[in-house]
Amino acid sequence: MNAPLHSDKLLPADDKTNGWSAILPRRNPRAPAQKSASFDWLVVGAGYAGVSAARRLAMLNPSQSIALLEAQQAGEGAQGRNAGFAIDLPHNNDHNPDNTEKGFRHIRLSRYGIDSLDELVRAHAIDCQWSRSGRYDCAVSPEISRRLLGATAAELDSLGEPYEIVRGEALHERIGTRYYDSAVYTPGTRLVNPAALSRGLADTLPSNVHLFENSPVLELEAEPTVAATLPGGVRISARKAVLTNNAFISRFGCFKRQLLPFVLFASLSRPLTLEERKQLGGTLDWGITPAHGIAGATLRYTQDFRILFRYGFQFAPTLRCSDSLRERMKRSHEVLFKARFPMLDQVKLEHFWAGYLSLSQNGAPGWGQLSKDVYAAVNCNGVGIAKQTAAGALIAELACDTGHPLISDMMALGSPDMLPRRPFLDVGVRTYLAAQKWAGRSEK
Template sequence: MNDKTNGWSRILPPRQPRPALQGELSVDWAVVGAGQAGLAAARRLAENRPGDSIALIEAGEVGEGAQGRNAGFIIDTPHNVGSSLGELSAARDHVRLARSAIASLEEQVRKHGIQCDWDPNGKLHTAVSPQGIARVLKPTREVLDSLGEPYTWLEDKALHERIGFKHFAAGIHTPGAVLVNPAALSRGLADHLPANVSLYENTPVTEVRFKPGIRLSTPQGTVRAGKLILAVSVFAGQFGVLRNRLIPISAYGSLTRRLTEEEQGRLEGLRTWGLTPANAFVGVTVRRTPDQRILIRQDMRYEPRLVRDGDSYPQVAEHHQALFDTWFPALKGVNIEHTWSGFICISSNGGAGFGEVAPGVYTAVCDNGMGWTKGTASGLLIADKASGVDNPLIATYESFGRPALLPPRPFLDVGVRARFSWELWSNRREA
């Protein structure tokens, strides 16, 4: 549920959500979940089947779920991969899928004039320690060389001059990534859906039946659909599919208040940039946004209850404030203004919840932390698959495999928390 903390939304003008579903509805297609995958699937279905009726059903409000709570990176090239032939092949597949997603998103942004701070100037992948450079950045550079992808290697002064502070020792800048306000992009995509898509917000699905016939119950109505696409991320198990295969992770982010012009003059480096860490569990994602705020994203937690831990926000905000004060001593007095969390869906083997799970029922879930690219690509491709459109990228996405079956709880909980502890300790120099 929306806890009204998402900083990306709070800095935008108010938006009037679409009305909730009321009464009986019969449609050709139902798409549940208006995140990256759901928005893409609904749009592609409308393009493939312009004469069909499509209902897009969102439990909360668009831009307030995970799709609007991430750090706003739309990444085209892989990072943190090895140099084996199998991994290189997967890396090539990732680039093809990611760029198809970016092209689709950019087309919508330009076509509809979506104001989301679309910034196509790439991103940095950075490391703090010699260990991070040796284990992550150098292998990533080798992969980029093998793929023939352009990049710039930055160390010490060259990196510091770019971002304006000295915490990171080295980084790889890849030019194809895009930075956005993710809530604004989500809103814009939802507000410019094709005419044969009806969006219902604040409409949680309380019961689902796959046979005989697809039927969805909501607090104030029901939906009968010819076919169904579930784009519900970590909540897939609640719909009876992919149970014990998905791991819900909550990631915390903060935005400072907007810097004054005088404060901006004290901050060295480029006016906008974004960097991701060598180790996502331990390291810090940082951005300088176009409206001159600093984003800090750190602290990932296993959340098997699928409930955000709002009680931890003050502690996280204090930690993020301490990081900011250490890195930017010239900006003393600039405070953290918003702190929030959002879910990431991962699997133990990197598999994706993509395909037909029952007659006429399809899933596009589990992007393994690459929501804007893999989420968008999976939504587009599941719509093609479900509507019988031949697209060679479907086989590419299916090659990622199915999420592996997990141990039952509480053994799963013990295992995940032990892995987190190991990551935190063994990569502590990347904090």
């Protein structure tokens, strides 16, 4: 695992325009690690999995010390850039109609994560617009409604989960726009400002967790002892480590050629005026996921009267995107936003940003024990808030050998499949994406 990062080009390089954090009050980050030190545990990455793992390690080992290293600031990485859905049901190919137990596993894990977040938000009064409003899985065209939403309803039937099919005028009365043909509504999803949630979780960690922000790991060693090298030659050593840095874990030689990084783009409007709210109609605080996940758009109407628009699924093997792609996606957002909300022709998309996620070909997480003293919980497969909260807590349980009953559910999800080498991988993924976008072109 002794895999040094030779250049800062291999570290996170997110833009500085994340709308979710831009609308929040100023926060003073924790100081970076400035001198070498030793801890009992080292956690790399303060996303949902990392914060959850650090919190659980601290609770299981109250007399031990945990170092939590974050390359950026809490809420500024992928954890604060997503659309803000904590989804409780199988999502992104989590369900197999011929194997309902797989679906039940995902439900148990997701709800474990959501229940944990419910409790933390309440106990620490985290101001993050945490909402129990559920989710509308929407289709634009009748054909996609019939084919994909029909399959979703059949899956929910097989799992015994409640849902509601909403069409036409009834759907319009709930979400304001007439753009969609129909939706499958499920009540269990939570909606949130993810940057505010991430900040709140990071700022309420137990006292034996030492959070160091703006502290990127340049090199990680696993033997003879676990040690992370940071800028300035600072070394943080520990007895054991938990890696939760998602797609960047491959820089340390782990899950190489097993993870697929993608970039998505999001916009956030200014708050709607009272008159604009009346023109939109519908109800406040709803969330839409697209029936066609690659071709469609994700939307939110937030408690502070803003509209979030996320669209543009692109392969990003270098975890970078060009300025030209950003500008093209920004223009697309403006066009597609107006198509959905013609009544809001004066509303501007105030913020625009990019965010990265990691998928595996077979939908499996990167979770488990990597070596004698190193564990990992990475690869959210597009459902990071709920799943990675669960994955982080459970990797701590595994590392402490508690025998938690949900560990078997995590293990049963398997490991990511091996992928072809580049450039064959690039050609294959981009060809697949192009075919999917064409097949779902009615859902733009």
